Amino acid sequence: MDAFYASVATRDRPDLQQVPVIVGGGYRGVVLAANYPARAFGVRSGMPGTRARRLCPQAVRLPADHELFGAVSAAVMEAFRRVTPRVEAVSLDEAFLDVRGATRRLGGPREIAEELRARIHDEQRITCSVGVAASISVAKLASRLAKPDGVVVVGPEEIVEVLHPRDVGDLYGVGEKTRTVLHGLGFLTVGDLARTPVQELQHKVGRALGRQLHDLAWGTDRREVTPGRVSVFGHGGDPDRSMGAQRTFGRDQHEREVVLRELLTLTAGVARRMRAKGVAGRTVAITVRFADFRTISRSHTIAEASDVTQELYQAAVALYDALGLQRTPLRLVGVRVEGLVPRESVHRQGLLGEREHGWSDADRAVDRAAQRFGRSAVRPASLLDPSGRQSGSARGSA
DNA sequence: TCTGGGGTCCTAGGACCC
């Protein structure tokens, strides 16, 4: 999709089509999406909101409506699957489609691309761009060239001609850091990489990256489209490797109590998602970001995989306390659970006198109540507002 | 008012095992 969040947020606003619009980018936030008029001022997604406002003070700022974005995304993915079941969602607004099996039914790749764009436009009233090629990485590059609202087909005989003159930073998987390193090594264009023997590349930048860069430079990456690879969309496919949550404080926090309360909120949310997905994890990791943006992580692997909020939280607290922070202001805290496995594959040792069975039951009761009455209906007592007021749509607490 | 939040993958060192 082109400028997805901005397109969706303004699709019922004809008055905003020609003026700069920014979604997100509030206090301490970054721009989620900028429409094309805003991009003309240099605003880009991922940019700090403060910088975006300096570049384009007159832009209209819209809040992110994640529920709406999710619904539109689901509809778009569904439209993709009417073309082919071989859809690999990359994110809410982007997917790889393997259309080899659809050509007999729907025509050549360009016809399929235009048909897809017409459907999305008719059904969702937003535009998208399509890149077509024989490999994922070249198709990805082609789609970038096609933006906005276009189609670019790169045939096999055109790959070298399209790829080699481009900056190495245009390759999928080459970000700013790698681009700088490559430029420093004298690799400016994709052609420079292509003309260098793999072994030499690997020696200079590492085994995996060297191999990858060489493949990318020739457009020969063999990666197949893997349906349902991104699990956000819940269509089976590969299981998640990890689940996590993190939060930037509105203002840096140094009180242990405040930080732990946030850790509990985050852990409870992650554990709830894990239970909903039927997975448990053994490795608990916390992330801490200091006021100067320095970021560290600590992790601990427990004996048995768990999806129990209390157990995961206890591990997180131990990691936090082991840091020995003395009222150090923190900008962000995060929790992540790694090494996820299906819950059925976990067999509990269940030591005598352990309470985890009780905690697990409590979690499930909370999940059911939250499903019926809303997520804010039930929460740990330590997360209750001490003033007694209820936030949001909470109806009661336990 | 500098810099979100959700992820994946790779590297490198050390422990540990055979």
Added chain:
DNA sequence: TCTGGGGTCCTAGGACCC
């Protein structure tokens, strides 16, 4: 008798993607 080689797991950090 002065030091092997292969493999796995754990931990921390970092690059990258959207």
